[in-house]
Amino acid sequence: MSSRMAGSVLLRYVGPRLFTAASISPAAARPLLAGGEGIPAVMVRLMSTSSPAAAATASEAKEGGEKKEVAIKSYWGIDQTNKLLREDGTEWKWTCFRPWETYTADTSIDLTKHHEPKTLLDKIAYWTVKSLRFPTDIFFQRRYGCRAMMLETVAAVPGMVGGMLLHLRSLRRFEQSGGWIRALLEEAENERMHLMTFMEVANPRWYERALVIAVQGVFFNAYFLGYLLSPKFAHRVVGYLEEEAIHSYTEFLKDLEAGKIDNVPAPAIAIDYWRLPASATLKDVVTVVRADEAHHRDVNHFASDIHYQGMQLKESPAPIGYH
Structure with missing residues (x-):
């Protein structure tokens, strides 16, 4: 047979x-x-x-044979019995980040620092970013809340792409990454938290949401290919993107100070994430977000300089606590 x-x-x-x-x-x-x-x-x-569903429905009480319902309190069907608490004893309600992932932003960082493009790749990266600014200014104009939302959906892509590719290279070559994988993934997570914050402030229209989907699809694939071809160029692009982000948030702050935009109370998620005082306002949130972008600017320009010197990222340790 x-x-x-x-x-x-x-x-x-x-x-x-x-x-x-x-x-x-x-x-x-x-x-x-x-x-x-x-x-x-x-x-x-x-x-x-x-099976979480089977475990939730199969448990029976000892007396009477009645079925005792088990509430599933998370997406994965895990009963979270241990509650996280804030310092004041109230329950921690955020599942997208934990208390030990919060921090106080370093707002003393130099916001005026600029990397002067010297090589051909640097000039291409610089003018590529500059050319992308004009359609953004025309589309969003002074709607900085939605502009920030759009900016963060793009800014959260490079760290994830770079961290993923370095992770795969580390697996292929059986080598350490010098902490760069974690650094880039933390950058992506930080940018995503910016988005979660501004979603509480902005009210994007349907075509702006559609634009986010289109831009993210194009930018992810373009950056993925760019990083494969030249990590130096890819990090330099991000460095210049962060410089533009600093400029945009500075203009945002000017409108807040001039009263053109209501300085509303800070979202609760921002107060917990950046350890802001309970009386914090939108101006305080934009200030710490701008400081984060300045740190990302320095990290990515530093990463590009390492490649320019013929070194690998793994040979130079990543900055610690850069945001």
């Missing part, structure tokens, strides 16, 4: 038992196991413990 015929016969014989195994409880499967047939014991144990 050929292997194909033997496989089909085995499937016809064992198939119905395997596909109906999910409905058999361990108690019902025990007699089958005793006779040497039926479902393997390991499979029964996995079925009884791996």
Whole structure:
């Protein structure tokens, strides 16, 4: 008998038992196991413990035989019994970040620093970023809340792409990364938290949301290819993008100070993430976000300089606590 015929016969014989195994409880499967047939014991144990829905509905009370409902409190079906608390004893309500991931922004950083383009790649990166600023100014004009939202959806891409590619290279070459993988992924996470904050402030229109989807798709693929071809060029582009972000947030602050934009109370997520005082306002939020962008500017220009000197990122440790 050929292997194909033997496989089909085995499937016809064992198939119905395997596909109906999910409905058999361990108690019902025990007699089958005793006779040497039926479902393997390991499979029964996995079925009884791996399904959150089954675990939530299968628990019964000792008295009366009534089923006790188990509330699933997270996406993965994990019952989170240990609550995180703030310093004042109130419950921590954010699932997108934890108390130990918060920090106080360093607002004393030099905001005027500019990397003068010297090489051809630097000039291409500089003028590429400058050319992208004009359509952005025309589209958003003085709507800085939505402009910031759009900016952060783009700014959160490079760190994730760079960290992912360095991660894969580390796996291929069996080598350390000098902390750069974590540094770039933390940059992406920080930019994403900027977006989560400004979503509480801005009210984007439907076509602005559609634009975000289009721009993110184009930029992700373009940056991915650019990083594969030249990490130096890719990091330099991000450095200049962060310089433009500093300029945009500075203009945002000017309008807030002039009263052209309401200086509303800071979103609760921003107060917890940057450890701002309870009385913080939107101006305080924009100030710390701008400081974050200045740190990202320095990190990416530094990364590009390392490649320019013929070194690998892994050979020079990543800046610690850059944001």
